[in-house]
Amino acid sequence: MPPTLVNVAVGVLLGVALLGAAFDRRSLAVVAVAAALPDLDAALSLVIDGATNAALHSVFVPLVVASLLYWDTERREESWLRSRYGWYGVRIAWVAVAAYAVAGIGLDLFNIESVAVLYPLSNDYYAIVGKFVLSTQEGVIQTYVEFGNSILSVRTVGTTESRHIATWVNPTAGTGNPSDADRVVRFVDSAWQLVVVIGAIAAIPAKFAAEGGRH
Template sequence: MAPTLVNAAVGVLLGLALLGAALDRRSLVVVAIAAALPDLDAVAGLVVVGATNVLLHTLLIPAAAFVALYWETRYRDRSRLGDRYGWYGVRVGWVALAAFVVAGIGLDCFTTGANLLYPLHDRFYAVSGRLLVSTQHGLVQTIADGGAPLWLSSPGTTETYHVETWLNPTPGTGIETGVERRLHLIDAGWQLPVVVAAGIAAAVRLREVR
């Protein structure tokens, strides 16, 4: 899975792009937390076998949140969210949901994979493929394969596939002793400029909106 720091950084970048007039320190923190929230299912992995990248990585949660938020803001006579926080709260709610899906769940689909349809369908899915131009072979792509919009590989199910985390580095449940634990802050070189860019961009934009 992508480090939580990277999930939050991508969430911050989404917030800077989508919050518009609702951008302030509080709204950006909310969006960053929403982006990091799916990784909390690693805590459940201490007591539930195979919970990491499953319980909060299923698309059923944001789907239900989308329906609830859409109904709340479009079809109710009086929106509780709108009444309490006005247009600001509605905008932050939608952007936080986008960050949860794109930065929280989506980013992990490009690394270790996520169990996207759990509990309706127990299988991890990871997006793989490439797009390149070769002097010998021309345009080469394996992203769209066999007519499918995305080429998805599956590393396994909750019974056969384990996602390593600092809390639960080995298969099974409980906090084991004598096991190496590694807290990944940056997992690949490209992630460092993403985190740095998010921090710099947030500092500049928040200074401008004061």
């Protein structure tokens, strides 16, 4: 899976693009944290076997939060969030949910490392992999969707019981977490990830400059 720093970088780019008038240091920090939150299930794996890329990478987490947010801001006569934080808080909340789902979960789902996106209903790890290219000989080639069956190209890569995803928090299978285990803290694993991180860093001052330094 991409390192957490890359998830945060994508979350920052989403914040820059979606926060609009709510953009400031505080709102951007909230969105960045939301993008990083799913990776905290690596810590949960110390007490829950197989929690990495499962417990907080479940699609049900953002779905439940989004449902509650919609009910509070759109269906209730008086929204708790809007009355407490105004339009500013509502905008940040929706962008944070998007960052959680897209940067926190989606980036790991569209990766061979995979996530248990239907946890706890299913403990299978899924990965969406494929390609989309234009060939002068074969035309358009895409392997994400089989049009005859309308099936998304999803691979199952073991289960939370049969497969351990190593992290620096819990590098070994199970919850034992031996002190002599080799721990590797990953910041970036490839050049494209470094480009994303640099792009996010550059986007922040550029956004502030575009806003005329109001924040």
